[in-house]
Amino acid sequence: MSATNEKAPARVVVVGLASCFGCQLQITNIERHLLDVLGQVDLRYWQLTSSDPMPEEFDVAVIEGAVTTEEAVRTVRELRERAGTVIAIGACAVTAGIPAMAAPGFAERAASVYGDEAPEACGSLRPPAPVSSVIAVDHEVRCCPIDPLDFVDTLQRVLRGSNKAVPTSTLCGECKRNERGCFYGRETLCLGLVTRAGCGARCPDLGRPCNGCAGLSPDANVASARAVAARSGVDPARLDKALELFNTVDPSLASKG
Amino acid sequence: MLYRVIDAAELPALVDAFMERYEVIAPVRSGRSFAFEAVGSFDDIVLDYPTTITSPKKYVLPPRETLFEFDAAANEVADFVEEVTPRVIFGVHACDINALNSLDLVFRDARYPDPYYAARRDATMVVGISCTPSEGCFCHLVDADEARTGYDLFLQDIGGRYLVSIGSVEAANILEGACNPREATDEDRIAFRHATRRRQASFNPDIPNIQEVPMLMDAFHSDPFWEELGGRCLSCTACSSVCPTCYCFDIRDTMDPDGVHGLRERTWDACTSPQFAVVAGGHNFRADGRNRVRHRMYHKLNGFMAAHDRNLCVGCGRCVYACKAGISPIEVLRFFERKGADDAD
Numbered sequence: 001m002s003a004t005n006e007k008a009p010a011r012v013v014v015v016g017l018a019s020c021f022g023c024q025l026q027i028t029n030i031e032r033h034l035l036d037v038l039g040q041v042d043l044r045y046w047q048l049t050s051s052d053p054m055p056e057e058f059d060v061a062v063i064e065g066a067v068t069t070e071e072a073v074r075t076v077r078e079l080r081e082r083a084g085t086v087i088a089i090g091a092c093a094v095t096a097g098i099p100a101m102a103a104p105g106f107a108e109r110a111a112s113v114y115g116d117e118a119p120e121a122c123g124s125l126r127p128p129a130p131v132s133s134v135i136a137v138d139h140e141v142r143c144c145p146i147d148p149l150d151f152v153d154t155l156q157r158v159l160r161g162s163n164k165a166v167p168t169s170t171l172c173g174e175c176k177r178n179e180r181g182c183f184y185g186r187e188t189l190c191l192g193l194v195t196r197a198g199c200g201a202r203c204p205d206l207g208r209p210c211n212g213c214a215g216l217s218p219d220a221n222v223a224s225a226r227a228v229a230a231r232s233g234v235d236p237a238r239l240d241k242a243l244e245l246f247n248t249v250d251p252s253l254a255s256k257g
Numbered sequence: 258m259l260y261r262v263i264d265a266a267e268l269p270a271l272v273d274a275f276m277e278r279y280e281v282i283a284p285v286r287s288g289r290s291f292a293f294e295a296v297g298s299f300d301d302i303v304l305d306y307p308t309t310i311t312s313p314k315k316y317v318l319p320p321r322e323t324l325f326e327f328d329a330a331a332n333e334v335a336d337f338v339e340e341v342t343p344r345v346i347f348g349v350h351a352c353d354i355n356a357l358n359s360l361d362l363v364f365r366d367a368r369y370p371d372p373y374y375a376a377r378r379d380a381t382m383v384v385g386i387s388c389t390p391s392e393g394c395f396c397h398l399v400d401a402d403e404a405r406t407g408y409d410l411f412l413q414d415i416g417g418r419y420l421v422s423i424g425s426v427e428a429a430n431i432l433e434g435a436c437n438p439r440e441a442t443d444e445d446r447i448a449f450r451h452a453t454r455r456r457q458a459s460f461n462p463d464i465p466n467i468q469e470v471p472m473l474m475d476a477f478h479s480d481p482f483w484e485e486l487g488g489r490c491l492s493c494t495a496c497s498s499v500c501p502t503c504y505c506f507d508i509r510d511t512m513d514p515d516g517v518h519g520l521r522e523r524t525w526d527a528c529t530s531p532q533f534a535v536v537a538g539g540h541n542f543r544a545d546g547r548n549r550v551r552h553r554m555y556h557k558l559n560g561f562m563a564a565h566d567r568n569l570c571v572g573c574g575r576c577v578y579a580c581k582a583g584i585s586p587i588e589v590l591r592f593f594e595r596k597g598a599d600d601a602d
Contacts, residue, residue, distance in 0.1 A: 033514035040516045149514065156512045160329070164509040169530045173494030176579050177320050177525070179292045179310045184581060193491050193581060219492040219531045221546070221582075227489070228581040 010159055011058040013045040015079060017065030017072045018099045018128060022145045023090035024048045024064050030148040037152050040159060060085045060158055063131050066092040066099040069123035073134055080135040085158050088131045089151060091144035091246050095215040098144070099128035100248040129249060143199050144213035144246065150198075168219045170194055171210055174201035183209045184232035191242055193228055194220035212246045222253065259423040261438035262445050268412075268419070269299040274435035275345045279382065282316060283347040284309055293346065304348055307391040308574060312353050312501030313346045317360060317377045321524045324373065324508070330517045339373065345382040345409075352396040352573040354385050354404035354411075356501030361407070362565050363504050373523070382428060385411035387452065390460045393574030395587060397457065398466050399558075401571035415448035464587050465594035470568075473593050474559040482592045483551040489582040490529060490546030496553065496584070497527035499575040505533070528553050554589050 016024055025048070028034065044055045061083035067073055080086055091097030102109050106127040110118060118125055131137055139158060141151045156162065171192035172182075178201055183190035190209035192201065196217040203210055216222075222243075226236035247253060263271070275281050276297075283296045284306040291306040293313050325337040349357075357378075364374035385408040396402040404411060409428035413420040420441060423429045432438055441449075467473065497503035507526040512519040526533060529549050534542035543549045561569035570586050577585040 030514065036515040152514045153512070156514075156516060159516065160512065162510065162512075164511070165507065165532050165535075167530055167532050168492070169527070169532075170491055170493040172491065172579075172581065173498045173527065173530075176310060176495045176498035179287060181288050181290050181310065182579075182581065185289070193493065197493075217492065221489070221491050224489045224491055224582050228491075231583075232581075 009040060009042045010060050011044045011055075012041045012060045012062060012155075013054055013058045013079070013083075014043075014047065014062040015045070015054070015064070015075065016047045017063065017075070017093065017131075018068040019065030019090060019092040019097075021048060021064070023092075023141075023151075026145045026148045027151055030152065033149075033152065037155065041155070056082070058083055060087065060155075062087045062089055063093050063137075064089050066096040066128040067126075067131060067134050068099055068128045069125055071123045073126070076131055076135050085138045086131075086135065087139045087141065087151075087154055087158065088137045089141040090146050091142065091213045091215065093131045094140045094142050095246050096128045096130040096133075096249050097213070097246050100130075100246075101244060103127040103129070103249050127249075133249075142196065142214040147199065167197055168217045169197045170217045170220060171197050171199075171201050171204075171214075173197060174199070175204045177201075178205045180204055184228060184234065187233040189229065189234050189238050189242055191239070193225040194222055194243070196220075212243060214246075216243070216247050216250045216252060218252065220252070259429070260441050261421045261423065261432070262415075262418055262441050263421055263432070263436045263438050264418050265414075267436040268304075270435045271432065272299040272302065272347060274431050275347065275382075275384075278431075279343045279345045281345050281347055282313070296347075302348060304386060305389070306348070307389075308350075308394075308578075310575070310579070311499050312356060312573065312575065313349055313383075314353075314356065314360065314501050314503075316344060316346060316381060317357065317374055318364070318504060318506075318525075321522055322373060324521045324523055327510075327519050327521065328517060329512070329519055339376065341376045341380045343380045345384060347384045348386045349383050349408070350388045350573070351385060351404040351411075352394075352401050352571040353501050354383060354407045355396075355401040355567075355571045356573070357383065358404075358407040359502050359561070359565070359567065359569055359571070360504055362567075382409040382425070383407065384409060384428070385422075387411075387413045387456070389456060391574060392461050393577035393585075393587070394460060394572060395464045395574065395590070396572035397460050398464065398590070399568040399570050399572040399586075401568065401573075402456075413449060413452065415445060415452050418445070420445055420449050465590050467590050467593045467597075470590070470593065471559040471562045473596075474555055474589075477593070477596065478551075480592075480596075484547045486554075486584055486588055486592075487545065487547035487550035489584060490550050491580075491582050492529065492531050492546065492549075493581075494527035494529050495579040495581070496529055496576040497525070499579040501571060501573055501575070502557070502569045503527065528556070550584055554586060557586060558589065 044058050061079040088094050139154050141154050174197050191212035192210035195212045196214045229236045229239045282293050283302040284291045285294050285301050291309045326335045364371040409425040411422040505526045506523045510519050557570035
């Protein structure tokens with residue numbers, strides 16, 4: 001799975017699926033480091049910057065966006081076959097994010113918009129799903145949008161390896177390191193209780209409750225979080241509802257209920 | 258120990274004198290709570306703060322610190338020497354002084370001295386202050402309600418004046434220069450005894466006083482209680498983020514975006530983090546909340562005692578507030594109380 005090659009730099013492709021393209025755009029927002037980063041790889045394809053066709057051979061596939069069509073399924077399978085390493089970036093690719101809000105009752109929703117048959121340009125529609133539900137994903141860069149330096153850090157991990165653990169703890173620990181009080185003390189819903197840490201609890205640090213864009217932690221204790229909400233005067237149903245923004249198709253939600 | 262008395266009105270002059278030579282860290286208002294921060298004026302300091310979200314630990318063991326720098330292209334390591342700011346942490350409660358003393362036992366262990374910790378600790382003066390226990394305080398149950406050592410000055414509020422315990426020559430000189438410290442009178446000593454009694458009477462009586470906690474921890478190691486307590490864990494590590502004595506750390510390399518320069522960093526870790534006990538090969542020795550929470554409580558109330566003859570938990574109560582799932586040493590004490598009642602039936 002290592003894409004390291006002593007001689008030639010790793011060949012990288014960046015592919016966008018169903019998304020706002022904001023995470024690809026975020027990569028360009030590291031102006032100060034962009035040339036440094038691009039200098040470490042052989043960028044073969046980037047949908048955002050060129051309409052040239054995707055090359056046949058590459059080492060690292062960076063995928064943004066949710067899988068929402070059969071064509072996208074084929075695309076990511078082809079990427080997996082050719083790439084030594086697959087990186088999913090952004091909430092849409094990692095958790096199916098906002099596109100996944102359409103997943104429950106998807107056929108009816110599509111019919112209500114397009115009638116009997118969706119236009120050909122839509123492709124062959126399927127319920128939105130994270131990339132990892134179709135192929136094995138080696139690395140994930142979370143959040144909506146991604147932190148571009150987090151992307152660079154992940155790229156470095158692929159290029160050189162890393163001794164950094166990827167924790168699955170939830171957000172409140174980072175929030176406390178920021179020395180912030182708790183929204184639940186103010187009867188305010190916050191998804192930090194169940195959302196994966198790693199972002200540095202930035203939104204709570206700026207005075208906004210966590211909306212869960214990093215996705216549910218595999219170690220999330222949703223039942224306990226509901227109990228916290230109830231004790232704090234927040235209707236637990238609101239917590240479940242808020243989780244739909246980025247976690248509608250999280251397979252653990254049904255079982256953790 | 259040397260004792261002197263100063264008037265409350267002399268405190269600003271004392272802080273000013275420290276500010277001339279040191280960065281002064283003190284409790285200030287932060288949102289709805291309080292935090293230790295650098296202050297520029299005595300007026301910013303809230304001396305009667307109940308507690309702070311995190312502890313002064315961050316000044317001797319920062320959440321993230323650089324150990325050294327490296328150049329991956331040249332394969333070279335540059336010894337990193339941190340410029341340590343000489344500091345006074347002003348207004349530290351007895352629990353937190355005891356916590357620093359426990360950290361000293363770990364990081365200044367003669368067998369494995371930690372130069373990074375020692376550099377910061379050596380450059381840090383501690384001025385303690387007496388306090389009134391809050392609802393979540395139980396320092397008196399873990400023998401941490403009194404700071405016997407580990408401070409440069411300790412200010413005991415005895416009503417309009419402070420009985421000052423002097424712990425270092427350096428601090429004594431600053432006290433002498435800034436204030437007019439006088440000998441304690443019988444009246445001062447009586448006021449001190451009254452203040453101490455008032456404080457003792459202020460602890461939350463609903464927190465049970467359990468004897469032989471370390472022994473009970475061993476006796477009830479397999480009790481279903483741990484499943485009940487750990488089953489609530491949110492795996493957020495807020496407990497250790499606020500704990501004044503959690504000292505576990507991770508070490509990792511952080512690359513600069515240029516892919517050449519990097520830092521070897523030390524960051525706080527937590528035994529309540531799901532990956533804490535993962536070893537090479539992927540096995541996790543504490544794979545669930547039950548095992549992780551139990552382990553944390555054992556270290557706080559049993560394990561450190563076995564190694565160092567003192568409780569690692571100092572009863573500061575921060576985790577009582579930080580843990581939204583209601584997991585804290587107080588729950589362990591209550592469990593032992595219930596067990597005692599069961600046995601009596």
